[in-house]
Amino acid sequence: MPVTSDIDGDAWGSVGGDEADSTDGAAPGDDALPINELFASLQGEGTLAGQPSTFVRTAGCNLRCWFCDSYHTSWEPTGSWLAVAEIVEAVAARGPDHVVVTGGEPLVHDGVIDLVRDLAARGYHVTVETNGTIVPPPETPIDLASVSPKLASSTPTVDRPPAGVDPADSDVSDADLERWSDAHEAARIDRDALATIVSRYETQLKFVVTGPDDLPEIESLVADVRDRLADPSRLSDDRVLLMPEGQTRERLAETRRVVADLALEHGYRYTPRLHVDLWNDAPET
Numbered sequence: 001m002p003v004t005s006d007i008d009g010d011a012w013g014s015v016g017g018d019e020a021d022s023t024d025g026a027a028p029g030d031d032a033l034p035i036n037e038l039f040a041s042l043q044g045e046g047t048l049a050g051q052p053s054t055f056v057r058t059a060g061c062n063l064r065c066w067f068c069d070s071y072h073t074s075w076e077p078t079g080s081w082l083a084v085a086e087i088v089e090a091v092a093a094r095g096p097d098h099v100v101v102t103g104g105e106p107l108v109h110d111g112v113i114d115l116v117r118d119l120a121a122r123g124y125h126v127t128v129e130t131n132g133t134i135v136p137p138p139e140t141p142i143d144l145a146s147v148s149p150k151l152a153s154s155t156p157t158v159d160r161p162p163a164g165v166d167p168a169d170s171d172v173s174d175a176d177l178e179r180w181s182d183a184h185e186a187a188r189i190d191r192d193a194l195a196t197i198v199s200r201y202e203t204q205l206k207f208v209v210t211g212p213d214d215l216p217e218i219e220s221l222v223a224d225v226r227d228r229l230a231d232p233s234r235l236s237d238d239r240v241l242l243m244p245e246g247q248t249r250e251r252l253a254e255t256r257r258v259v260a261d262l263a264l265e266h267g268y269r270y271t272p273r274l275h276v277d278l279w280n281d282a283p284e285t
């Protein structure tokens with residue numbers, strides 16, 4: 001069930017960008033969100049790793065990381081339209097008191113703000129997983145902003161096509177890759193947006209690390225964001241997390257020691273990817 005290209009939340013369109021509106025569920029309206037999956041699992045990443053949580057994964061993203069482990073929310077988005085009240089009901093049925101709103105990029109959808117408000121009003125702890133390019137409206141009740149700014153090593157190219165799918169099952173053309181290479185590169189970092197988010201919310205900056213060459217960009221970005229803060233201590237080194245790139249156990253086995261050693265060397269935190277270790281990042285884990 002492809003979702004329409006307007007869920008990109010931008011003018012770029014999605015791959016094959018003129019799909020018919022053949023979504024399941026409620027007709028898209030002000031109050032509906034395209035949901036790719038909704039499930040309970042353990043938080044696999046970051047400072048709350050291990051915490052039982054319900055994950056709400058929206059479809060649609062304004063970026064196109066080559067390594068995206070959620071291919072069907074970004075490169076070829078699919079999902080069902082659900083009203084915010086239906087999502088809250090589904091979250092209540094799962095049980096955990098922690099909710100992780102993720103995507104795709106959840107903040108491309110205005111309705112996500114209503115969802116976060118409704119969840120917070122019901123007493124849930126709400127984490128928002130975001131790429132840090134979009135600032136939510138002031139006073140949005142986010143308990144943890146889990147921000148993953150995208151480094152140069154995330155940019156797709158013709159030689160670095162999406163890793164999340166068998167090329168035989170992908171409709172991504174070289175023309176799509178060239179278009180997204182430029183669009184991703186232009187949009188992936190917004191230092192002012194990052195500083196605003198850090199100043200307003202308890203924040204972790206969770207960088208996907210592919211190797212040692214990523215560290216200079218992380219260090220200079222962290223310094224630039226600190227420079228923009230009235231209180232630079234809001235972005236202490238223990239709020240900077242290095243996460244190994246890998247959506248399979250095999251790939252993670254290659255990256256995690258390198259990244260753990262880099263965290264130790266630079267004084268940043270290391271975060272595992274528990275769901276990859278435990279379930280090999282199967283759907284709904």
Ligand SMILES: C[S@@+](CC[C@H](N)C(=O)[O-])C[C@H]1O[C@@H](n2cnc3c(N)ncnc32)[C@H](O)[C@@H]1O
Pocket residue numbers: 061067068069070102103104105106129130131132146147148206208243244245246247
């Ligand atoms: C699918 S993204 C959705 C939220 C948002 N679009 C973002 O990128 O932060 C959820 C998390 O998975 C991370 N991620 C995606 N693909 C990954 C990979 N291959 N290896 C490690 N982390 C990955 C992202 O950086 C982000 O922290």
Ligand SMILES: Nc1nc2[nH]cc(C(=O)O)c2c(=O)[nH]1
Pocket residue numbers: 041042043044045055070100102103129275285
């Ligand atoms: N278990 C588990 N933990 C996660 N933490 C962040 C995730 C995400 O995709 O945003 C994620 C995920 O997909 N699964």
Ligand code: SF4
Pocket residue numbers: 061062063064065067068069070073074103104105131150
């Ligand atoms: S920003 Fe997040 S959802 Fe979008 S392509 Fe990158 S990892 Fe995937």
Ligand SMILES: [Mg+2]
Pocket residue numbers: 069070
């Ligand atoms: Mg994930």
